[in-house]
Amino acid sequence: MIVRQLEAFAEALSGNGGPVMGKLLVAPFVSPMTRAKLEEHGVGWFDLTGNVRLRLDRPAVFLDRVGAERSEFRDPAERLLKSLRGPAAARVVLELADAELPLRVRELAERAKVGAATSARVLELLHREAVVERAEDGAVTAVHKRSLVERWAQDYKVMASNEVITALDPRGLSHALKVLPALETKVAVTGSAALRAYLPAGMTPVSPLVTLSLYTEDPVRLMKELGLKRADRGANVLVMRPYDDVVQEKARLVGGVEYAPPAQVVADLVTGQGRSTEEAEQLMTALESSGPGWER
Numbered sequence: 001m002i003v004r005q006l007e008a009f010a011e012a013l014s015g016n017g018g019p020v021m022g023k024l025l026v027a028p029f030v031s032p033m034t035r036a037k038l039e040e041h042g043v044g045w046f047d048l049t050g051n052v053r054l055r056l057d058r059p060a061v062f063l064d065r066v067g068a069e070r071s072e073f074r075d076p077a078e079r080l081l082k083s084l085r086g087p088a089a090a091r092v093v094l095e096l097a098d099a100e101l102p103l104r105v106r107e108l109a110e111r112a113k114v115g116a117a118t119s120a121r122v123l124e125l126l127h128r129e130a131v132v133e134r135a136e137d138g139a140v141t142a143v144h145k146r147s148l149v150e151r152w153a154q155d156y157k158v159m160a161s162n163e164v165i166t167a168l169d170p171r172g173l174s175h176a177l178k179v180l181p182a183l184e185t186k187v188a189v190t191g192s193a194a195l196r197a198y199l200p201a202g203m204t205p206v207s208p209l210v211t212l213s214l215y216t217e218d219p220v221r222l223m224k225e226l227g228l229k230r231a232d233r234g235a236n237v238l239v240m241r242p243y244d245d246v247v248q249e250k251a252r253l254v255g256g257v258e259y260a261p262p263a264q265v266v267a268d269l270v271t272g273q274g275r276s277t278e279e280a281e282q283l284m285t286a287l288e289s290s291g292p293g294w295e296r
Contacts, residue, residue, distance in 0.1 A: 024054060032069060032154075037130045037147070080128075081121040085155040087244035088114045092122040093152045094250055096132065097263035097293075102139040113246075126151070145293035146284055149266045158190075158213075158268040161243045165219050166235035167228040173212050173236055176226050181256040185222045188215040188251040190260040190268045191238070195279050197254040198262055199286050206282050207275040213238040213268065215247050215260060262287055 024044040030051050038045055044053045050067025084093060095112040096103075103111075109119035123140065126132045131151050133142035158164075169176045173193075180187060189197070191213030196205055216222045219239045223230075228237055242248065251258040259265070262283070269280035287294040 029068070031129055034130050081125045083155045084122070084125070084152050087246070088118045089122050090152070090156065090244060091246050092119055093148060094246055094261055094263050096126075096140070096143050096148060097145055098250070098261065099140075099143075101143065102135065102141050104137075104139045108140070143293050145263065145287075146296060148293075149263055149270065149284075153267050153270045156243075156267055157271045158240075159271070159273075162215075163219070163241040165223070165239040166231055167223060167237045167239055168231035168235050169212075169226060169228055169237050171227070173209060176212055176228075176237060177257075179226065183222070183225050185216055185218055185225055186248060186258075187222060188242075188248045188258050188260045189213065190215060190240075190247075190265050191272060191276070192269075192279055194259045194265040195269065195283050197257070197259045198265065198283060200289075203286065206278045210274070211236055211238060213240065215240050215242045217241060217245075217248070 023042070024046060025038060026046045028048050030038070030045045030047045035045055035051065035053070039053065042055075044055055046052050046054070047067065050065060052063050052065040052067070054061060054063040056062075081089075084090070091112040091114050092108065095108060099108070099111060105120050105123060106116050108123070109116040112119065123132065123134070123138075126148065127134050129147075129151055131144055131147045132140050135141050177193065180189070189212070191211065192205070192207070192209050193212050196209070199205065214222065214237065216239065219241055222228075222239055226237075228239065247260055247264055248258070250261040250264070252261060253259075260268070266280050266283055266287075269276040269283065272280075284294050
């Protein structure tokens with residue numbers, strides 16, 4: 001919306017004979033997510049915390065300076081949400097990644113199983129960060145899913161947000177994957193193995209499978225069923241008690257195995273270790289063909 005307004009102002013100015021050397025957003029604070037979006041559209045910025053980006057062709061000028069990552073100018077009494085940390089925010093994020101649009105605040109709250117106030121505050125943050133687009137009545141009309149997961153990943157970390165046990169399957173990952181469909185314990189697969197489930201047939205993963213990541217509400221029981229051993233070194237399985245039931249509530253059945261929802265898998269890969277960020281990029285690229293919002 002901001003970019004469209006700036007483009008409209010520039011067009012009006014040039015139509016009246018005035019010179020337009022560049023477009024610049026001036027605000028008390030320009031968030032990292034907003035700066036990324038502005039850069040995509042060739043728009044500069046300036047805020048009171050020292051964030052500056054100015055690019056001109058004639059005369060040749062380029063200024064780029066990083067200031068604060070968070071606003072220093074909010075009223076302490078203001079109740080604006082500043083973080084997507086916690087299960088309630090995660091529920092809203094995962095629902096937005098899957099929901100059909102348009103979607104209103106109360107409808108989103110009901111689907112995500114959170115309070116209407118929580119739904120409203122999360123949407124306000126995401127709208128402020130240019131992650132979602134909203135109509136005049138407040139309904140969500142578009143979700144930029146890449147930006148949604150990237151913004152969530154600023155506050156969510158797979159190894160810190162969940163209870164994690166590092167373990168070893170002495171018989172190898174092929175054994176664990178083979179027996180998953182027959183387990184009594186409810187499991188949702190995420191990470192590299194989930195990437196493989198969601199990739200189109202015939203597409204080769206960017207890296208080999210070296211770690212199996214599993215969500216379960218009963219890690220001890222799952223480890224017994226799989227014959228896993230705790231291991232600080234040489235671990236090839238991560239057994240995780242999820243931050244919230246939503247991980248398994250929204251799991252998808254593929255080939256007899258339940259996998260965490262795509263947005264959750266992307267977030268786990270984005271905040272994971274090794275080459276997981278490359279895997280996250282590959283999955284997001286693959287998801288572009290399944291619905292709007294995942295395109296860069």
